[in-house]
Amino acid sequence: MRYVDEYRDPAAARALxxxxxxxxxxxxxxxxxxxxxxxxxxxxxxxxxxxxxxxVELVHGPGCPVCVIPMGRVDxxxxxxxxxxxxxxxxxxxxxxxxxxxxxxDAKADGADIRMVYSxxxxxAIAEREPDREVVxxxxxxxxxxxxxxxxxxxxxxxxxxxxxxxxxHVTIGPPLRAILASPxxxxxxxxxxxxxxxxxxxxxxxxxxxxxxKPLVTTGFEPLDILxxxxxxxxxxxxxxxxxxxxxxxxxxxxxxxKALGLLAEVFALRDTFEWRGLGFIPExxxxxxxxxxxxxxxxxxxMPGVRVADPPACECGEVLKGAIKPWECKVFGTACTxxxxxxxxxxxxxxxxxxxxNFGRFDxxxxxxxxxxxxxxx
Amino acid sequence: MTSxxxxxxxxxxxxxxxxxxxxRLHRGARLWCVSPNEAAQARAFAERFARPSxxxxxxxxxxxxxxxxxxxxxxxxxxxxxxxVMIADASEPQIRELARRAPAWDLTTVWIGAxxxxxxxxxDLLFWLDDAERTSDADLDELARRLSELTHVALADPGVGDVxxxxxxxxxxxxxxxxxAEVVEPSADGLTATVRVVGELRxxxxxxxxxxxxxxxxxxxxxxxxxxxxxxxxxxxxxxxxTGTVTSDGSAS
Numbered sequence: 001m002r003y004v005d006e007y008r009d010p011a012a013a014r015a016l017x018x019x020x021x022x023x024x025x026x027x028x029x030x031x032x033x034x035x036x037x038x039x040x041x042x043x044x045x046x047x048x049x050x051x052x053x054x055x056v057e058l059v060h061g062p063g064c065p066v067c068v069i070p071m072g073r074v075d076x077x078x079x080x081x082x083x084x085x086x087x088x089x090x091x092x093x094x095x096x097x098x099x100x101x102x103x104x105x106d107a108k109a110d111g112a113d114i115r116m117v118y119s120x121x122x123x124x125a126i127a128e129r130e131p132d133r134e135v136v137x138x139x140x141x142x143x144x145x146x147x148x149x150x151x152x153x154x155x156x157x158x159x160x161x162x163x164x165x166x167x168x169x170h171v172t173i174g175p176p177l178r179a180i181l182a183s184p185x186x187x188x189x190x191x192x193x194x195x196x197x198x199x200x201x202x203x204x205x206x207x208x209x210x211x212x213x214x215k216p217l218v219t220t221g222f223e224p225l226d227i228l229x230x231x232x233x234x235x236x237x238x239x240x241x242x243x244x245x246x247x248x249x250x251x252x253x254x255x256x257x258x259x260k261a262l263g264l265l266a267e268v269f270a271l272r273d274t275f276e277w278r279g280l281g282f283i284p285e286x287x288x289x290x291x292x293x294x295x296x297x298x299x300x301x302x303x304x305m306p307g308v309r310v311a312d313p314p315a316c317e318c319g320e321v322l323k324g325a326i327k328p329w330e331c332k333v334f335g336t337a338c339t340x341x342x343x344x345x346x347x348x349x350x351x352x353x354x355x356x357x358x359x360n361f362g363r364f365d366x367x368x369x370x371x372x373x374x375x376x377x378x379x380x
Numbered sequence: 381m382t383s384x385x386x387x388x389x390x391x392x393x394x395x396x397x398x399x400x401x402x403x404r405l406h407r408g409a410r411l412w413c414v415s416p417n418e419a420a421q422a423r424a425f426a427e428r429f430a431r432p433s434x435x436x437x438x439x440x441x442x443x444x445x446x447x448x449x450x451x452x453x454x455x456x457x458x459x460x461x462x463x464x465v466m467i468a469d470a471s472e473p474q475i476r477e478l479a480r481r482a483p484a485w486d487l488t489t490v491w492i493g494a495x496x497x498x499x500x501x502x503x504d505l506l507f508w509l510d511d512a513e514r515t516s517d518a519d520l521d522e523l524a525r526r527l528s529e530l531t532h533v534a535l536a537d538p539g540v541g542d543v544x545x546x547x548x549x550x551x552x553x554x555x556x557x558x559x560x561a562e563v564v565e566p567s568a569d570g571l572t573a574t575v576r577v578v579g580e581l582r583x584x585x586x587x588x589x590x591x592x593x594x595x596x597x598x599x600x601x602x603x604x605x606x607x608x609x610x611x612x613x614x615x616x617x618x619x620x621x622x623t624g625t626v627t628s629d630g631s632a633s
Contacts, residue, residue, distance in 0.1 A: 012500035038557045091602075119603025121585065141602070144558065148602035151585050196558045199599060199606045222557060225500050251609070252558075252599060258606060261588045 016228040017051045023235045024053040031057045031187060032234055033324055035177065036194040037064030037353065038222050044357035046224040052231065059186075059324035060357075062176050062280060063194055065141040066093045066350035067322060070276045071310040073169055074099035077138050079306050080167055080299060081112045087130065088114045089123035090138035093350045098343060100310045104138075120152035120166070127156070127164035136299045139168045143200040146170040146288060147261040150268040153294050165299040168290050170269065173197050174205050175286035176277060181213045185325050190234045192227065193219040195249050200265075202257030206245045214243050221249040268294055276309065278346060279319025318345035321354050328355040335359060397490055397505045398527055402534030404463050404488055406541050411442040412458055412487075415467035416474050419447050421520055425465055428524040433532040440535070450474045451481065460486035460579025467520070470498040479503050481597065484562040486579030492523070558599040558606055563592045575600065 024030075034040055040060045043049055049058050062068050078099050081088035088104070095104045095116060108114040113133075117123050120137050127135035139149045149166060156164045173194060180186060193206055198219045209217045216237040220230035230248045237244060247253055268291055275287030290298035299305075312318060316338065317331040328334050328347065338344040340356050347353035405411065411429055415422040422444040429442035445453050451474060454464065464487050468475040475491070479502045482489045491503035498506070507523075534540055561575035561584065570591025575584050575598060585604045586592055592608050599607040 012497075121603045144606065145602050147588055147606065148585070148604035151587055151604050196599070196601060196606065199558065223501055252607060254607075258588060261606065264588065 012225055013051075013228065016225065016232055020051075020056070020228065020232050020235060021053050023232065023239050024056055025239065026053075026055060028238070029055045029057065030189040030235070030238060031059050031324075032190050032192060032231065033059040033061045033180070033188050034192040034220075034227075035061040035063040035173065036192075036197070037067065037350065038195065039192055039220065039227060040064070040354050040357050042222055042224055042227055044361040047361070048224060048227055051228075056231065056235070059188065060321065060328075060354035061180065061191075061324060062277065062322045063142070063173070063197075064347070064350050064353050065145065065171065066097060067318065067346040067353045068171065068176075068277045068279070069094075069097060069140060069169060069346060070278045071099055071312055072276070072308055074103075075101065075310055076305050076307060077104065077167060078102070078107050080136050080303055081107050081114050083134070083303060085132075085134055086113065087126055087133050087135045088112065088138065089117045089120075089126065089135060090114065091118075091140065092116050094138055094140060096343065096349050097346055098349075120149045121155070124152050124156055124161065124164055127161055128159070131163055133163060134302075135164050136303075137164070137166045139166045139170055142171055142173050142194070142197045143261075143265070144196045146265055146269065147200060147258075150261075150264045153268050153290070153297050154264070156297055157294065162296070165297050165302050166290060167299040168269070168288060170288040171275065171277070172271075172286055172288065173201070174208075175283045176280055177206075177209060179277075179280055179283050179286075180323065181209065181215065183323065186323065188215060188324070189238065190215050191217040192230050192234070193217045193245075195219065195221050195226075195253065198247075198249065198253045198257065200258050200261045203245050203247055203253065203255045204257075210243045210245050216243050217245050219245070219247045219249050219253050221252065267291065277322075278312065279322035313344055316345040318347045318355070321345075321347050328358040331355070393505075393507050394523075394527055395530060397507060398530035399534050400488065400505055401463055401490070401527075401531045402537075402540050404461060405440040405531070405535060407461060409440075409462045409488075410459070411440055412454060412462060412464040413442060413444045413467070414447075414450050414454075414464060414475070414478070416447045416450060416472055417468060419444070421467050422465075424521055425467065425524045428521075428528040429531065431528070433536060435536065437532070437536065439532070447474075451477050454478060454487070455481075455485065458485060458487055461488075462486075463488040463490065465490045465492060466503070467492045469493050470496050470502075476502065481562055483560045484576050484578070484597065492520075558601040560609075561598045561600045561605075563594050563596045563598060565594060566592050573598075573605075 034043060043058060074097050078101060080086060081104060090104055097103055104114050123135055123137040191209060203219055206217045209215050216234055218230040218233045220226050226248060233246055233248055269288035270291045271285045272287045272289045274282045274284050276282050295301055315333045317326060320326040321328055333344055334355060338348050340348055340359060343349045347355035350356060413422040413426040426442040426444040430439040432439050466475045466489060470493060479489050489503040490505045491498060492507045494509040497508050559577050561577035564574045564576055564581060566573040571587045572583055573586045573592055574581055577600060584600050589605050589608045592598060597609040598605045599609060
């Protein structure tokens, strides 16, 4: 829940690590996917993976909202940003996501009026201040973020603001989980479930993971001790032969989620028939569009959109990373042509992206992670 | 357990706390000292820290607060980036409440005590002694002396401002994570509120929750409140460690 420089209770951490080693079956290799990018960030910032038994493998999932945006949608955003009279607004990390002709930051350098906002409400405030301009908000994110966009659209309608629209790329967490579980490439044993997405949707939407696919899931907070405890809870389920959806993050997440937020999402958005996810391809009913009742605020209806599907750069293996099929350091451009300063793939853009997490916290290569041999590090 | 076995983590913890405090004090933070049950302990701690270093450099700003109304006093006195040293048992209600709210105020918390441990994650930094090592005032004064000296040494290091872990620009909205906020003033219609988040005041939308009250702790994301943490959510502050005793070298009994 918070960014802290230190989060120290060595005794508690030692106890959890010891308990994890105790409960882990030495003869069974288990693969656990952390779905949320925030968890990936915590795991690599605090070196949690290196505390685990060898037979427990963490796999990084598609829960970074920046990383899953396909290149074609970024190109659409760039097109909107270059429209005359448009003020294009976006969250911070989206500014650096590369499209086929550069990023929003590049477009801003070229003279497009692109502004970074903290909240969609900020974008609406710009629209109120500048009624002669068209303000477009680049909406991305899972169910943590979509309620804020929904509230903003409601406010825009109620305030009679007509120069505001949303380029909606909101996604939902359930369908990609189902796609991953159905993928023959992956043989996952359990999931560390999202924390703050679950604040909105609750734990019920994950029941299919246990009931249909026979995999346990533990909804988890973002502190290192939260993650360690979630891993312990999963391993305990394996050891006891259970398969359940459990909630480690009881201090924040309620089983029913936030009913008001869910009601508003149902009013303002509708499910798209299908949506492209980077690395996962097209997944049915996995994203939101602006509902018909709010069509006046839908940028895709308001502007001509290229809507062209663009393939990722051939060298980039973000897709395989997002599916958990390979580790970031197995991508041939990782840390060389692709760095946080000059990212090729989305996973290197956001701090929550698996590649950026590996890069920033020195997990360059499994073979040399944890050694002091800096000469073995790749020159970047 | 041999003395070498317990000394190592104690020294590690002291050094780590000193370095963390030095980073903050270097940036102009004030150090607040509180000890609800023994006001003299907080005063002694603050005095130790505020003394000039042996090299004559002025000591950092350190202030002891009286025991009554600690939470309200710190809410109005402390600024973003400050640190608070809390000397108390794990069960002390004012300290538990203070530690819970500190993230919204952007305070770094250092909890010093003995006996039963606080719930893991209650404070940023924990210095805890087992029951058998319960400290007297003299022991605590010695601890304060060592911690203040270590902090002064770290402060004198010209590189103290460089040791902060730099992660680059992180967009908390893109990170899809909520932040803790404390209500300063809810609007009359209950649809918005001014909140304190990471020590700053912001206006947020509260239409997705029941109208909050002043001082409620909220989870916010992208300008909207997703949850009122003071409204019926189970109050486990952070992960519970499994039961069992673990020694300083990590072996369990």
